[in-house]
Amino acid sequence: MASDQTRTAILAAAERLYADRGFGDVTLRDIVAEANVNLAAVNYHFGSKDELIAELFVTRSIQLNRERLRLLQAAEEDGGGRASVDAVLRALVGPTLRGCLGPENQRSTAARFMIRVSIESVPPIRRIRNREIDHLRKFIAAMRRSLPGHSDVELYWGLHFALAMAQQTVRDSERLTKLSEGKCDVDDVEAIIERVVSVAAMSLTMGDTASKAPARVLARDAR
Amino acid sequence: MASDQTRTAILAAAERLYADRGFGDVTLRDIVAEANVNLAAVNYHFGSKDELIAELFVTRSIQLNRERLRLLQAAEEDGGGRASVDAVLRALVGPTLRGCLGPENQRSTAARFMIRVSIESVPPIRRIRNREIDHLRKFIAAMRRSLPGHSDVELYWGLHFALAMAQQTVRDSERLTKLSEGKCDVDDVEAIIERVVSVAAMSLTMGDTASKAPARVLARDAR
DNA sequence: TTGCATTTCAAACATTTGTATGAAACTATC
């Protein structure tokens, strides 16, 4: 067993650079310079550049998923095996938002890296992404326990929209700030979480009246 | 004035290739091969590869924005200068969803190109994107007319969430299909539009009770 | 210390990339 110094130095440097400058702009030579190691070290320790990126992303994804599940489990235990939809959704979107928003200078490298991931999707990451479906199913199951009467379709849409709002807020927080001239405070993370959760939950609990709307009413301006 | 044949052939070929294979995978040589023109033609007619991509995106963006504004105007005229929030939101998200979803084999190249844009953000496009804020302001203004009593902050969030749900649905329709095992029909575009619109509108009209929630209630599982 | 395995290093490699060049082909005007 050898010293992992080089390995970890590369990982740290790569994450830092990707977080700051994006995937497109960072070359292996940038990474090894930042890490103060030899150019060949990346291929020696990781096999290829793509595998380095993949390892970085997998590590962070696992952390994120673990945190989500921890919150979910805690919420279900609190409720005696059944959590409120709000709590389930909060466990789903909370970690993402908490990790990726908030005062810019306080964001961890890991968080900034994950923001990059959500902005610039790159092949090795896209391949991994497709595996998170099993993870999401656990939240669908929890939602099913929360809202026994609901049809699965509604639950899927609710979860999808919750993730959509969270993701887009992370990804486009800058645009929202500009558009609202600062009136929307993207640094107040907990408020954003509640906002996303409440909208998503509302769409679910009102689901039977509203979101199943017949869709034909105003179809005329769709000509 | 010369024949634009080469120019348009390049544009068409590039859009087709980008739509099918993404930006990362398509080289100038691929494009000129597909267009049956010489390698130097791209630089001669467009200046650079980035300018070609930019022109492609600008063209499609203008079309999208024009369509959105047309629907908005029609809705406001119908309502005598004031449209319902639903109608405003429908004008905002309808064109995107209508263009980018629906039966896959019926999607235009333009639509598939715009999907790519939303998945793989690439520098020349990101630069242009920042200009669409003025366009969005027109929708905020219309929403202000629809809901005179509302605070601007709520309107911004409502618009942001509407776009978020639409965008993410386009971008991740495949994941939603997989997750729901086909139970969520991403081909029924009009139904999706109504779904997005109703959720966003609900978050706005109920805004004063729900989306301004104090956010502290369950903050304990956010430790 | 000797010997063996792991790790580091400088250098080179092999491609791929977008772009530039300068001559040839073409087009339209007088």
Place this chain on the structure above:
DNA sequence: GATAGTTTCATACAAATGTTTGAAATGCAA
């Protein structure tokens, strides 16, 4: 039909990039 302007073409260029190589250095056990 000569000429000037435009467009096309084959080819070359230059730079960047991920990867490989083989030798040197290092660590470590016997």
